[in-house]
Amino acid sequence: METTINPKDEFTKHHKKSTSSAAMKPHHLLFIALLMLATAGCSPTAKNEPNKRAEHVPANGIYYWKTIFDLNETERNFLKEHHVKRLYLRLFDVVPAEKNVKNDFNFEAVPNATIAFRSAIPDDVEVVPVVYITIDALRLMSxxxxxxxxxxxxxxxxxxDFHELGDIREVQLDCDWTQQTQDAYFALCQAVKDKLRLHGIQLSCTIRLWQMSSDCPPVDRGVLMLYNTGNITNPKTQNSILDLNDVKAYLNGKPYYLPLDFAYPTFSWYVWFHDNTYRGLFHDQPDTSLIEEGDTVRQEQVEFSDLQSLDSLVRMKLSADNASIILYHLDSANLSNYSTDEIRQIYHHD
Amino acid sequence: MKYARFITTISLLFAFVQAQACVPPYYSPSEYYLFHFVDLLDYAPGNFNLYGNENCLLWQQQTSTSIPLEDIYHLVYKSDLKQLTELKSGRLLEEVKENQMAQWLVDHNDQEAIDFLILAKNCEWLRRESLSPWYYPSKEDPVRYSLNDIAEVAKQKSAGRFADRYALQAIRAMTSLQQYEDIIGFWDKTEGRIPEGFLRQMMQSYVAGAYARLDNLEEAKRYFISANDLNGLLECDQRYNGNISRVERMELLYESYPDCPAFRLKLWEILGHIEPDRQWNDEDSWYWNWDKEKAEINQLAALCDKVLEGDSRADKALWAYAATYIAHLQGDDNKAHRYLKTAEKNVKDPNLADVIKVMRMYIDAQICTYDKTYEQKLFTQLRWLQGMVETHIDDEVIASTSSLYELQINCSYYYWNDAMRCILLGTVCPKMIKAGKTTLALQLANMSGYTLLNEINQIDVDMWSPMDIAKYGDRTSFTLEQYRHSGLFNSYDYSSCLAEMMDTLSANALMTYVQIVEKPQTPFQRFLNAHSYNDLDFLNEMVGTHCLREMRYADAERYLSKVSTEYFLCTNVYKEGYLNRDPFSLGLRQWSHGVEAKYRFAKTMNQLEREIAATADPNRKALLMLDFGIGLRNSFDYCWALTQYRQGAGYFYDLDAHNTNCVQEAMDRAERLFEEAFASFTDNEYAAQAQLLFSNYKTVKEQYPETVAAERVRGRCDKFTDYHAEKKRFAYLGEYN
Structure with missing residues (x-):
């Protein structure tokens, strides 16, 4: 329709000092609020119940974290061979972006790096859409x-719906929330959970190791990320992807009141330092044109024996028998570091 | 039991509603918006969308003048695709069943209009969704066309009733598709048939945008100017000049187009944003850092100077007007005065001339000496401003004013009246009081509070019954007179700026004021009275109450005797039951005088005071003194409604000390009276009775053991304590414990 954006609206909406609430006198609002409080207990349910709650059945899972969904033959075979029934598919990130207005402080949270599809989702695989939220975007959304x-x-x-990803039973949020942003994140989780409940979809979220010492987020379940345990920027770190001692420090036997699945690392990378200062990561081979004399490159990879130890530790400390194991991530090059049998040993469900 | 609890709860709520009527204003009168351009009022909320309004009017012309604009607005802007698509088959969905435009389109089978609305709605949906960063196509999207389809269809419709509307849709679709060369090509072919008006201006804006994106800056600017689209123009400049400030962009614009009419809006945006908080714009501000705003204001001041010294094509009155206000914000009113003279000298546009006159009143109020010359000047200025208040009243002003709320909280809603209240209540009245001209200050406050209300003579009340929630919000309109006699809580007359100011002044000041109301001496006084609330019952009751507050009981009796019983019945303190308390009791006794309580109290106190002076018998005198003391103390305490209207503060905080002093003086006097009375008794029986009255049982028993009172105490008590009711603020003790 001939809707025009009045350039003055942004200003004039502040012109009247009365706000919309001014139209209703405070005592009226209080009256209504009290009436609502008084009658709240009388309604049969406070919120909509989900149409039909999906049940989370333990299954082998794997993350897919690239911006283009394009499975090669090896990856398709991997899914089939290891009975991977759940694919945690990153759909997009949420990041801050400057709004298209002239005001200096107008930022908003927007989706970014949305996945493009070049392959169809394999049959018999349940997709769990994952949305990664940056801390800055989280602050903006609060x-x-x-x-x-x-x-x-x-x-x-x-x-x-558009890409026919199948029956969605679970959506996952991934965010490296801190104690300062915990409230904002939990509020967002609750709001997303409420929206998804209406479609009978559960919400899960990733849990970093250190986050286990905080309150549980208001989600249906979590995936404990058992990687990135060390400080990647510290040149003295042996392996920032996985150090079992770091993991042990967190798995101290305290109960965690959220049903958990576990994500194990099957990726590798090269960490680049210049003058003992972190410079960046190479996911494939280091780019020799960038590396100067005296620079160090630390190759980080998780050996199968470490994964076995990790698995034993998790089983012992967190009663993981009924949980799903999820590998991070589906990439034939990285997965080639492990034999079929090794992968089979890591996954619990045949 | 549940029912009883419900009633109790609701009753408490109801009481709360009444108490809320006494809340002080949210804003100070000095916070009213003052810097303004009258011809920009259309941008204010309520007239939320200038093009929207014009668009609705055009739709009215293209369909039927009998269709209300509101219905047009709702169908054109608020309906969804489904509702419009159903119209095509002659069906009215529930949501639009009552909409007269929808009915008209169906009744007249106006397929041409419906087809256009459907296309435009499709276009709007696709544009909005594709512009949102969150958009992702869905199989459930209601739209089955692409923007390309829409552009092609719209371009073909070069004739017919809606040809120019289709042209706009074609351009909008092409803009979203980023087909900028196509837009220009289409416009070149179409321009000749598009009439002047808002649709053409909107198209020109898009064409300008297309030129800008094709880096043809000069053409882009030419079209933005034609479209009067300053934001687009500035955006265009920014595109070529990087991220520069708002003022720098204005400066660039000035260099190319010194007479660009859109400067008004830009100045208003910058100054209006800062304006409401101007009184906090100081170094001590504890909650906001004003550095950014101050820097922008300084930058704008420099630009104003540059323009005023520069190109003669610029609207110097406009820039001088802005410079005036900026100088005022910067705290230099003499400089503001000099700029204002430039504005007055150069102004040609009558609308601008009017707001400059308002600014003149404001600056004069800041810099003038408050003498007879200024009073005469103020009189002339006020006569003009009052005329503006009177002549610009519209339905929206009536609706806002009659709800009282915006008026009471000093919310900006009607420029002319806002300006009057800002200037008079925010600046002139406090300065008049400081200059000792309290009568004039009161008259000005009265006019500020009542001139608009008197003119509109309507008060709307949301009637609701605590027993019938469904009736909540039923609005009833009263005239002022009806409202005051309606039996409803009067939420204005005792909370107005006049009542607020009267409350803080002395009885003498009020007496002089009432004399001038009754017998105005000068044309200015007569003018002010003519636009004020001058009910002598109201004024005499106010004076009488102030006399009670100042313990001037003879004067109080004289003034309160002039107040009609009918008026007493209308006072809030009576309606709320506060006058049913016996001021001469140490307990919580009811008083039967109710409606005339103030007058009876004044009369009794006056009589007691005279008898105390005339009585020689020390025992009788002491008893009279005790009675007087009890009445005095209670009238500032449990029976506060005899001397006060409310507890609280308002605009004139520094003057509230008078009220506080009155309370303290009364309490001190009561205490002295009690001490003197107890010391004056020569007869032990009288003395013991008096001590008994104040529940001092131990004193009665020990100091007056032989008296009848002591015998009564001994017969009823087994624990003897002095409760000292004479020393307690709240006289809640009974005669016997």
């Missing part, structure tokens, strides 16, 4: 959790 939760949930559903 004032409009409801709105952003709706946008995230709706976009996930649209992508799933």
């Amino acid at each position: 004032h409009s959790n409801e709105d952003y939760a709706g946008l995230i949930a709706e976009r996930v559903m649209h992508i799933a």
Whole structure:
């Protein structure tokens, strides 16, 4: 329709000092609020119940974290051979972006690096859409959790629908939340969870090791990320992907009141230092044109024996028998570091 | 039991509603928006969308003038694709069943209009969704066309009733598709048939944008100017000049187009944003760092100077007007005065001339000496401003004013009245009071509070019954007179700026004021009275109450005797039951005088005071003193409604000390009276009775053991304590414990 964006709206909406609430006198609002409180207990249910709650059945899983979904033959075979029934597919990130307005401080959270599909999803694989949220975006969303939760949930559903990703039973949020951003993240989780419940979809989220000492996020379940345990920027770190001593320090036997699955690392990378200062990562071979004399490159990879130890530790400390094991991530080059039998030993479910 | 609890809860709520009527204003009168351009009022909320309004009017012309604009607005802007598509088959979905435009389109089978609305709605949906970073196509999208389809269809419709509307849709679709060369080509072919008006201006904006994206800056600017699209123009400049400030962009614009009409809006945006907080714009601000705003204001001041000294094509009155306000913000009112003279000298546009006149009033109020010359000047200025208040009243102003709320909280909603209240209440009245001209200050406050209300003579009340929630919000309109006699809580007359100011002044000041109201001496006084609330019952009751507050009981009796019983019945303190308390009791006794309580109290106190002076018998005198003391103390305590209207503060905080002093003086006097009275008794029986009255049982028993009172105490108590009711603020003790 001939909707025009009045350039003055941004200003004039502040012109009247009365806000919309001014139209209703405070005592009226209080009255209504009290009435609502008084009658709240009378309603049969406070919230919509999900249409039909999906049940989370333990299954072998794997993350797919690239921006183009394009499986090669090896990766397809890997899924089939190891009975991988659940694919945790990163659909997009949420990042801050400057709004297209002239105001200096207008930033908003927007989706970024949305996945493109060049392959179809293999049959018999349940897709769990994953949305990665940066801390800066989380801060921006904290004032409009409801709105952003709706946008995230709706976009996930649209992508799933458009690309026929199958019956979505679970959506996962991934965010490296800190104690300072915990409240904002939990509020967002709750809002997203509420939106998904209406479709009978569960919400899960990733849990970093250190986050286990905090409260549980308000989600249906979690995936404990048993990697990136060390400080990658420290030149003295042996292996920032996995150091069992780091893991042990966190798995101290305290109960964690959220059903957990476990993500193990099957990736490798090269960490580049210049003058003992972290410079970056090479996911494949180091780019020799960038490396100067005296630079050091630390190759990080998780040996099968470490994965076995990790698995034993998890089983002992976290009663993982009924949990799913998820590998990070589906990449034929990285997975080639492990034999079929080794992978089979790591996965619990044949 | 549940029912009883419900009633109790609701009753408490109801009481809360009443108490809320006494809340102080949210804003100070000095916070009203003052810097303004009258012809920009259309951009204010309510007239939320200038093009929208024009668009609705055009739709009205293209369909039927009998269709209300509101219905047009709702169908054109708010309906969804499904509702419009159903119209095509002659069906009215529930949501639009009552919409007169929808009905008209169906009744007249206006397929041409419906087809256009459907195409435009498709276009809008696709543009909005594709512009959102969150958009992702879905199989459930209601739209089955692409923007390309829409552009092609719209381009073909070069004739017919909606040809120019289709042209706009074609351009909008092409803009979203980033087909900038196609837009220009289409415009070149179409321009000749598009009439002047808002649709053409909107198209020109898009064409300008297309030129800008093709890096043809000069053409882009030419079209932005034609479209009066300053934001686009500035955006265009920014594109070529990087991330520069708003003021720098204005400066660039000025260099190319010194007479660009859109400067008004830009100045208003910058100054209006800062304006409401101007009184906090100081170094001590504890909650906001103003450095950024100050830097921008300084930058704008420099630009104003540059323009005023520069190109003669610029609207110097406009820039001088802005410079005036900036100088005021910077704290230099003399400099502001000099700029204002430039503005006055150069102004040609009558709308601008009017707001400059308002600014003149404001700056004069800041810099003038408050003498007779200024009073005469103020009179002239106010006569003009009052006329502006009167002549610009529209339905929206009536609706806002009659709800009282915006008026009471000093919210900006009607420029002319806002300006009057800002200037008078924010600056002139406090300065008049400081200059000792309290009568004039009161008259000005009265006019500020009542001129608009008197003119509109309507108060709307949301009636609701605590027993019938469904009736919540039923709005009833009263005239002022009806409202005051309606039996409803009067939420204005005792909370107005006049009542607020009267409350803080002395009885003498009020008496002089009432004399001038009754017998105005000058044309200015007569003018002010003519636009004020001058009910003598109201004024005499106010004076009488102030006399009670100042312990001037003879004067109080004189003034309160002039107040009609009918008026007493309308006062809030009576309606709320605060006057049913016996001021001469040490307990919580009811008083039967109710409606005339103030007058009876004044009369009794006056009589007691005279008898105390005339009585020689020390025992009788002491008893009279005790009675007087109890009445005095209670009238500032449990029976506060005899001397006060409320507890609280308002605009004139520094003057509230008067009220506080009155309370303290009364309490001190009561205490002295009690001490003197107890010391004056020569007869032990009288003395013991008096001590008994104040529940001092131990004193009665020990100091007056032979008296009848002591015998009564001994017969009823087994524990003897002095409760000292004479020393307690709240006289809640009974005669016997």
